[in-house]
Amino acid sequence: MRNLLKTCFLFLAGTLLLSSGALAQDSPKPNYGGPEDLYQKLGDVGDGGAAPRRDLTGFWAGMVAQKLNPVPAMTPWGLAQFREHKTNAEYPVAESNDPIKGCDPLGFPRSMLFMTRGIAFTQMPGRVIEMFQFNRAWREIWTDGRELPKNVGGNTPDAPDPRWYGYSVGHWEGDYTFVVDTVGSDERSWLDNAGHPHSVELRVQERFTRLNHNNLEVTISIDDPKAYTKPFVITKANFKWIPRQDFEEQFCVPSEEAEYQKLIGEPAAHGAK
């Protein structure tokens, strides 16, 4: 009997090994050998000297996609939205309903989680402007002490409209940490590439810390009780000082998207010639 059990165990173990081994052998190794963004290409940028006080000004390189923590359990509303979302990773591009496919705005906070090859800040009295390389979008972060709007997207006549990039206010904690709070993000944007949703009730907090001249890190927290059962930290991201202090141009262009769908997207998805 022991021999029979041993034989069964070895057979089962072999089955598992064979499955995974066959998968590895049949799959050509993808070309991940090189840096996929400027952030990786820059490597160690050093500290560049001490951080200037209360100043994020400059152009910063980030990874094309930040590493995200798993989201917590979704509410029934959140799950219902999630199940409607067809991502580019799971579906042929022609069948995806990712809003960025048609060049809809990336929105916030997704614009700080993905396509973060380049961000920039400039400061002026009463506000900080954050600029994004992707689509040359920007958002303003008010530092004049105003409060965040209430009832964004509500049903009353005075309810502010949701915005793709929300409404943001910021303040300094000490000289090197800039805290930004955002509400009112338009629900049409996705939280992330995996299709996780957010509601207009979402509150986001970003804590930017200028570590030194050349390095900036940000911790991004999500609080959306309509979509998720608890608040969570979605990522801690790092950005490096871009030596040439400039962006490349990177737009989602509707006519380019249309040509792509015609030449590649539709044929690959539906077999058209």
Added chain:
Amino acid sequence: MPQLKSKLFISLALIGVLPALSIPLSAHHGSTSYKTDRVVVLEHVTVTKFVWANPHTMLLFDAKDDKGEIAHWAGEAGSPAAVRQFGWNKNSVLPGDVVTVHLYLSKFENNVGRLEKIVLADGTTLNDSPRGDRGDASRY
């Protein structure tokens, strides 16, 4: 004897269950549009157009099929921002260039594919950036 039969039953049940459990390991692999289990090599093809644009760069080329007739192909690679890191630029290939294309074929086998790499006439290899089927990268 009953003890032996029950142990045997458990073992047989496990044998039946585990292959089923192993199936999902292969179901979530690779791009949904392309056969990523093998690379197709098309030698000495002629470039007709190189589209340096978002969301993905595209290489259009003509290749002779088994009957010697010209077949029109289209292959995609990463966005300009992505493939630039791998040595590409908008003039890397020009209409009329003769190159060798390595690609993952469309599941419909209809002359569409995702480039793995191309090799230029002077031997330069241009690799694609990480494929958009990675859950975190998602195109661009």
